[in-house]
Amino acid sequence: MKYSGLIWSALYRKPIRSVLTLLSIFVAFLLFGLLQSVSFAFSQGANFSGVNRLIVSPKYSIIDSIPLNYTNQIRGIPGIEKIAHQQWFGGIFRDNRSFFPRWAVSKDYLEIYTEFMLPQDQLDAFLTTRTGAVVGRSIAEQYQLKIGDKIPIIPDIWPNKDNGPWEFDLVGIFDAKKDSVGDGIMFINYVFFEEYSLFGEGGAGNIIVQISDPDAAARIASEIDTMFANSSDETKTTSEKVYNQMFAKQMGDIGFIMTSILSAVFFTILLLTGNTMAQAVRERIPELAILKTIGFSNLSMLFIVLAESVFISLLGGLPGLGVARMMMPGLGESVSFLSGLEMTPEIFIQGVTLALLLGIIVGLPSAIRAMRLNIVDALRDS
Amino acid sequence: MADKLIQISAVSKVYTRGKMEIPVLDKLSIGIDSGEFLALMGPSGSGKTTLLNLIGGLDYPTSGTITIGGERIDQMSQGQLAHWRSRNVGFVFQFYNLLPVLTAQKNVELPLLLTNLSRGERKQRAATALEVVGLADRAGHRPRELSGGQEQRVAIARALVSDPRLLVCDEPTGDLDRTTADEILELLQLLNSEYSKTIVMVTHDPKAADHAGQCLHLDKGRLLEETMA
Numbered sequence: 217m218k219y220s221g222l223i224w225s226a227l228y229r230k231p232i233r234s235v236l237t238l239l240s241i242f243v244a245f246l247l248f249g250l251l252q253s254v255s256f257a258f259s260q261g262a263n264f265s266g267v268n269r270l271i272v273s274p275k276y277s278i279i280d281s282i283p284l285n286y287t288n289q290i291r292g293i294p295g296i297e298k299i300a301h302q303q304w305f306g307g308i309f310r311d312n313r314s315f316f317p318r319w320a321v322s323k324d325y326l327e328i329y330t331e332f333m334l335p336q337d338q339l340d341a342f343l344t345t346r347t348g349a350v351v352g353r354s355i356a357e358q359y360q361l362k363i364g365d366k367i368p369i370i371p372d373i374w375p376n377k378d379n380g381p382w383e384f385d386l387v388g389i390f391d392a393k394k395d396s397v398g399d400g401i402m403f404i405n406y407v408f409f410e411e412y413s414l415f416g417e418g419g420a421g422n423i424i425v426q427i428s429d430p431d432a433a434a435r436i437a438s439e440i441d442t443m444f445a446n447s448s449d450e451t452k453t454t455s456e457k458v459y460n461q462m463f464a465k466q467m468g469d470i471g472f473i474m475t476s477i478l479s480a481v482f483f484t485i486l487l488l489t490g491n492t493m494a495q496a497v498r499e500r501i502p503e504l505a506i507l508k509t510i511g512f513s514n515l516s517m518l519f520i521v522l523a524e525s526v527f528i529s530l531l532g533g534l535p536g537l538g539v540a541r542m543m544m545p546g547l548g549e550s551v552s553f554l555s556g557l558e559m560t561p562e563i564f565i566q567g568v569t570l571a572l573l574l575g576i577i578v579g580l581p582s583a584i585r586a587m588r589l590n591i592v593d594a595l596r597d598s
Numbered sequence: 599m600a601d602k603l604i605q606i607s608a609v610s611k612v613y614t615r616g617k618m619e620i621p622v623l624d625k626l627s628i629g630i631d632s633g634e635f636l637a638l639m640g641p642s643g644s645g646k647t648t649l650l651n652l653i654g655g656l657d658y659p660t661s662g663t664i665t666i667g668g669e670r671i672d673q674m675s676q677g678q679l680a681h682w683r684s685r686n687v688g689f690v691f692q693f694y695n696l697l698p699v700l701t702a703q704k705n706v707e708l709p710l711l712l713t714n715l716s717r718g719e720r721k722q723r724a725a726t727a728l729e730v731v732g733l734a735d736r737a738g739h740r741p742r743e744l745s746g747g748q749e750q751r752v753a754i755a756r757a758l759v760s761d762p763r764l765l766v767c768d769e770p771t772g773d774l775d776r777t778t779a780d781e782i783l784e785l786l787q788l789l790n791s792e793y794s795k796t797i798v799m800v801t802h803d804p805k806a807a808d809h810a811g812q813c814l815h816l817d818k819g820r821l822l823e824e825t826m827a
């Protein structure tokens with residue numbers, strides 16, 4: 217492109233200012249890449265939820281329990297294939313920073329959640345070992361756990377009958393299928409949990425229902441909730457996707473927080489970069505007037521200034537996105553519940569589009585000013 | 599009249615500042631032959647730079663006609679005028695107006711970006727123009743690494759590079775010492791005599807005007823007298 221030298225040379229006019237501008241854009245897009253990927257990781261569970269699974273929860277609060285004998289009644293509804301139940305176990309492993317989700321699950325749970333792949337002998341061990349526990353491979357690797365290890369968990373919600381730490385035997389390490397919620401989870405045996413827990417016997421946090429026809433989900437959900445309407449433990453049955461989104465919202469409206477932070481960062485960058493660009497154009501009015509004098513058309517001027525702005529935006533933005541992408545594996549390893557963290561091609565494309573838009577929005581006022589520049593006035597003022 | 603390269607007929611120019619109208623040129627008519635070296639002199643505010651801007655196609659007259667090389671430039675659109683300038687006019691200013699981030703070579707190449715020449719051809723032509731002004735050895739230097747006289751030579755090379763018929767020079771020696779100014783004026787004379795460039799130069803300096811073939815004096819937007827240098 218003929219004008220590339222002219223556009224590139226603009227960076228050398230005020231090198232320190234150029235470097236600082238590029239750095240600010242770099243940081244903005246680094247943040248964009250990281251935050252969007254984290255936000256995506258949080259929503260991933262919802263997005264990859266099984267379409268043939270319904271989650272039955274207590275109607276009024278997820279800290280309530282559902283009587284386990286509901287499963288017998290639910291099983292009678294036509295269209296239901298399998299039923300399992302789960303209870304959020306929580307607890308503290310080693311320290312508060314070593315957080316990953318821990319669930320007590322019934323024996324048939326892993327038959328429904330086939331995305332968690334466990335070798336048959338380890339599955340058998342999990343089903344037959346009272347104190348058995350299985351963890352995802354990322355957890356095992358991060359905390360250097362191996363089969364046969366004892367896993368002590370200090371209770372926070374569920375004290376045991378000895379009022380001491382829970383101790384589980386690691387009997388299996390599973391892998392999660394690609395495009396699933398990830399493997400940053402630990403499952404413990406529900407039978408042991410129920411027996412040894414100081415309270416909570418006969419109840420579960422959720423009942424998971426596998427249905428044969430996803431199109432029947434609304435009917436079955438309605439039948440379940442109607443079945444227990446006006447009882448002391450009313451239910452709310454939703455698709456797994458809706459349930460996961462509700463669960464994520466407990467940790468704050470991640471999407472809202474991400475969007476708010478991003479908006480604030482971008483608005484600030486937009487103002488700073490816009491101001492810098494406008495200042496750069498003001499300083500160069502005599503030069504722009506010379507370009508017009510020697511025959512550059514109004515459209516050429518618009519193009520040159522706009523291209524310069526977009527070039528700066530991409531020059532700062534693309535490395536920011538690139539570095540964010542490179543940071544993903546390390547970030548995923550250091551924060552176990554983000555083990556599946558990655559920058560998807562969609563996020564990268566969003567970032568590039570945003571960099572282009574930033575360049576256009578920031579450069580447009582200056583470009584229009586350059587286009588409308590009156591040569592005689594500009595030469596006289598210079 | 600038909601033989602004139604530049605024919606200015608009853609040209610008036612009025613600037614409007616708010617509600618105030620400021621007449622600068624008043625029904626001025628001038629004919630300039632091809633290959634002429636004309637100096638425009640006059641006190642500040644006499645309208646000489648305004649006239650130069652009109653001749654260079656940088657501004658439009660309020661009334662009257664300007665015909666250059668048979669083309670009515672007062673009737674052209676801004677886009678047409680920009681294209682016309684790129685083909686027909688070279689500009690030289692008092693303060694050189696070079697782009698500080700570009701080398702002398704790249705500054706001279708600027709007008710050629712508007713042509714279809716290849717990168718190599720642009721480079722070759724710019725090198726030739728720099729050779730004409732005696733600065734071939736300074737092609738890689740940036741303006742701040744050059745003296746005032748050298749910067750003005752680069753500006754002249756930039757004005758020359760697209761081989762225009764007409765050079766318009768606004769106080770080309772106004773920022774230079776006497777010796778350097780004389781060198782620049784001799785260069786302009788050379789371009790006029792050897793390369794047949796028509797030159798219109800605004801100057802306050804009578805010694806500069808002495809280098810021109812003809813000198814016109816303006817006062818309050820009117821032509822006062824015509825002298826032969």
